[in-house]
Amino acid sequence: MVVGIAGLGLIGGSLAKAYKESDQDVTVLGFDRDTSITHIAQIDGALDGELTRERIGECDLILIALYTGAAVEYLENIAPYVRPQTVVVDCCGTKRTICKAGFAIAEKYGFIYAGGHPMAGSQYSGYKYSRANLYRGASMILVPSRFDDIHLTAHIKSLLEPVGFGRITITTAKEHDLMIAFTSQMPHVVSNAFIKSPTARAHKGFSAGSYKDLTRVAWLNEEMWTELFFENADYLLREMDYFIDALQAYRQALDKGDRETMKHLLAEGRRCKEEIDG
Secondary structure (H helix, E strand, C coil), rough: CCCECCCCHHEEEEEEHHHHCCCCEEEEEECCCHHHHHHHHCCCCCCCCCCCHHHHCCEEEECCCCCHHHHHHHHHHHHHHHHCCCCEEEEECCCCCHHHHHHHHHHHHHCCEEEEEEEEECCCCHHHCCCCCCCCEEEEEECCCCCCHHHHHHHHHHHHHHCCEEEEEEEEHHHHHHHHHHHHHHHHHHHHHHHCCCHHHCCCCCCHHHHHHHCCCCCCHHHHHHHHHHCCCCHHHHHHHHHHHHHHHHHHHHCCCCCCHHHHHHHHHHHHHHHHCC
């Protein structure tokens, strides 16, 4: 199998390393706008060669691990060189924008495209933080063009199998973006806002696991997350409103000295956690 990967940051670099360290015979070709990263990845053993225009046609699978705007542009540029049987999957953090463009481009040029989102990451970015086990046991979200083609879905799953995903979740672009606003984007907003308290500068010696868990993703890539937030602004704003309303209820109970309401709010949250996560 020949896999092409465009974008060799944390996401793309980890995909390349996972394929190369799998027990299957996989040739990995890579592209990054920073050619020095491509060369480093080759020296590192994560790539067998560069993903050039001339080699696009060799690929059975092409994974695009770029920001949404760059991913659309890249897909448009390579589309004339992609074979009809090749599967192209993006790895963007939102799906409505990229899938709308991707489905149209694939239909025009006659190849297979599906939206994708590997649900794993780190607070750090860049190839140097990539690792082969990043996706082991993680969920991979897929947005196919058709939901009644089980053979196509099975084929895409087989192409992704060497990476080591623990679960493949099939959904629509709309449902993905709705859910990701809650499970991914809101935690980054909350963490990033929470750490701005002036008290944070004096936390050493007073913090433990809860502080570390809550603030881990405050260390983020502001360029990437700004783009993701604005691509999904409608759903993210809705989640922000839910959260602000909930915080306001806790604040009012505390401000009024209302212990019974506070106990009720805390018990309600605990029950929600129990029901949701078992």
